[in-house]
Amino acid sequence: MEQDHLDRFDVSRPEFDHDRAQAAIRELLLAAGEDPDREGLVETPERVARAYQELFAGLYTDPDEVLDRTFDESHEELVLVRDIPMYSSCEHHLLPFHGMAHVGYIPNDQGRVTGLSKLARLVDLYAKRPQVQERLTSQIADALARKLEPRGVIVVVEAEHLCMGMRGVRKAGSTTTTSAVRGIFRSSASSRSEALSLIRGR
Numbered sequence: 537m538e539q540d541h542l543d544r545f546d547v548s549r550p551e552f553d554h555d556r557a558q559a560a561i562r563e564l565l566l567a568a569g570e571d572p573d574r575e576g577l578v579e580t581p582e583r584v585a586r587a588y589q590e591l592f593a594g595l596y597t598d599p600d601e602v603l604d605r606t607f608d609e610s611h612e613e614l615v616l617v618r619d620i621p622m623y624s625s626c627e628h629h630l631l632p633f634h635g636m637a638h639v640g641y642i643p644n645d646q647g648r649v650t651g652l653s654k655l656a657r658l659v660d661l662y663a664k665r666p667q668v669q670e671r672l673t674s675q676i677a678d679a680l681a682r683k684l685e686p687r688g689v690i691v692v693v694e695a696e697h698l699c700m701g702m703r704g705v706r707k708a709g710s711t712t713t714t715s716a717v718r719g720i721f722r723s724s725a726s727s728r729s730e731a732l733s734l735i736r737g738r
């Protein structure tokens with residue numbers, strides 16, 4: 537599937553199929569040699585299906601709608617929201633990766649800004665999908681660039697991947713940092729390093 541396809545909101549996507557997910561979890565328990573009808577597990581397929589419906593909720597909302605309410609505030613300097621808690625699911629193993637997102641932008645010369653909470657909502661929306669960290673990071677940056685037409689956007693995501701901690705290579709505690717820069721943060725090293733030092737809290 538083309539990357540481009542993953543970046544666009546798919547209006548034709550069917551709703552989350554709860555019954556199908558529930559049946560799949562029952563099958564998984566059977567495959568593991570468990571008894572899905574024993575007392576502790578009898579409601580598990582239903583619960584897990586509900587949990588995944590929530591974890592993948594970002595597939596069913598148009599990110600552009602999150603940013604529909606913009607206003608002009610004649611502010612043409614950096615706006616940065618730091619330390620946005622982020623929980624996502626790695627699409628390779630369907631295990632969590634979680635950490636912090638930092639989202640900043642410099643409004644355009646009309647000072648077009650959005651509510652601060654919308655930056656966190658945007659992080660949530662893209663995190664609640666089967667993801668890879670790189671795509672999560674650039675999707676947040678691209679949505680902001682598209683809707684606010686700002687002078688620049690910077691997004692940094694720092695996360696720990698449980699697929700690297702609780703299984704596989706077993707490097708618990710290692711973190712991965714990804715960044716996406718657009719506009720002036722791409723062309724100007726000094727703007728970029730100023731934003732990065734604010735993100736690092738220095």
Ligand SMILES: Nc1nc2c(ncn2[C@@H]2O[C@H](COP(=O)(O)OP(=O)(O)OP(=O)(O)O)[C@@H](O)[C@H]2O)c(=O)[nH]1
Binds near residue numbers: 626627
């Ligand atoms: N680039 C990138 N890789 C990721 C992300 N999440 C998980 N991965 C990696 O996806 C890769 C999948 O590798 P495979 O060799 O196909 O799968 P695997 O045999 O389970 O790999 P191991 O995790 O090394 O055991 C692993 O190297 C994971 O660390 C992510 O967000 N970005």
Ligand SMILES: [Zn+2]
Binds near residue numbers: 626628631
């Ligand atoms: Zn993984």
